Amino acid sequence: MLKGYPLHIRDQEHRAELLRDCRYFHLRGLEQKLIAHEISYNLERQRSEICLRLEDVKPSGVSYVSDVRSETPASGGWVNYARPFVDDNSYEMILEISGEGMVVDLKGMRADFHGLTKARVSSLFQVVANKMNRPTNAPLGLMMLSGGQSAQPASPGHTPLSEDRVKVRIERTADILLDGEPYEVDWSGLHGRTQPRATSEANTDSEAMSETASTHGLSRTSSFAGMSQQQQRPQRHGSVSSDSAAAQAQSHLPVPRAQQTRLHSSTTHLNKKRKRQDSLETLGDWVIRTGQWRLRVQPSPQDLLRGGYEIVFVAVKIDAYSEERARNARRSFLS
Numbered sequence: 001m002l003k004g005y006p007l008h009i010r011d012q013e014h015r016a017e018l019l020r021d022c023r024y025f026h027l028r029g030l031e032q033k034l035i036a037h038e039i040s041y042n043l044e045r046q047r048s049e050i051c052l053r054l055e056d057v058k059p060s061g062v063s064y065v066s067d068v069r070s071e072t073p074a075s076g077g078w079v080n081y082a083r084p085f086v087d088d089n090s091y092e093m094i095l096e097i098s099g100e101g102m103v104v105d106l107k108g109m110r111a112d113f114h115g116l117t118k119a120r121v122s123s124l125f126q127v128v129a130n131k132m133n134r135p136t137n138a139p140l141g142l143m144m145l146s147g148g149q150s151a152q153p154a155s156p157g158h159t160p161l162s163e164d165r166v167k168v169r170i171e172r173t174a175d176i177l178l179d180g181e182p183y184e185v186d187w188s189g190l191h192g193r194t195q196p197r198a199t200s201e202a203n204t205d206s207e208a209m210s211e212t213a214s215t216h217g218l219s220r221t222s223s224f225a226g227m228s229q230q231q232q233r234p235q236r237h238g239s240v241s242s243d244s245a246a247a248q249a250q251s252h253l254p255v256p257r258a259q260q261t262r263l264h265s266s267t268t269h270l271n272k273k274r275k276r277q278d279s280l281e282t283l284g285d286w287v288i289r290t291g292q293w294r295l296r297v298q299p300s301p302q303d304l305l306r307g308g309y310e311i312v313f314v315a316v317k318i319d320a321y322s323e324e325r326a327r328n329a330r331r332s333f334l335s
Helices: 012-024 028-034 115-131 140-145 201-214 220-235 240-252 257-271 324-330
Strands: 037-042 047-053 062-066 077-081 091-105 110-113 166-169 175-178 181-183 285-299 309-321
Touching (some): 091 115
Parallel strands (some): 047 091, 166 309
Antiparallel strands (some): 037 047, 062 077, 077 285, 110 166, 175 181
16 A cells, blocks of 8 residues: 555445554554545536545544635635645535434424543544634633633533534435435425325325324324225115125135236235425434534624624434334344
């Protein structure tokens, strides 16, 4: 690798071993080449982007690029990144956060961080504030009495660019995987209602009726069966005993293979899980399993007089779950 030969990284364990050797021998440039990253050009945004993990971000590579080319960040901008010792130009940074250390409150559109993820996000916010020459929030006398800024607990609220709960923005371009299934937002509604992919209006109506029945203790299959019985009841003229006898006789008749396949596919279609059409405000909290975010710096509405700014996490790709059952479904047994 030092001589310029290409290196094939087999898996994440192999990458971790190589990075450990680079840190031991202080091969910083080689280390930046081996970290998991992706550099691409976004035609829609007309910008070059770099995607990397939160734990691989170095303070020396972080920069702030304003929307307006001026000396002061008047209208806001984006956080960029350039790998130290490797990249000559900076790219718009897409930050990948994993490990279930981030929880998004969809009602208030705020994010809470936990554990080591909270400390790393707080450190990143402080680095961006230093790049923008933003003053600290706490008074100097209070900081000296408390032992300095390093003695304070790690929190984004201790930086001049955020509160304790970071603002989050989910736009139309965000790709969302919720509870292991694709999740799409219908932006035609006022609050943005969820809509399953590739479903017709008839499926939506039947789903709403089945969910209404499920609230009264009925399952999806029983609700569809009840609908079919109500539709066929006016057309029947026989007695109950004749219908049951005909049903028993029909159950003993051989069913062709083509009909069996058709019945199996229809049953699978009825039992297929579809997202409920709820408002985003009523979905509660999402635990982010893995998420990719852009960091937007914009003027703070709460601090317009002093010209304050804040960082907003703009969603790019989200893999989340809304209940513990979905998390348990992804858990595998020990081998």
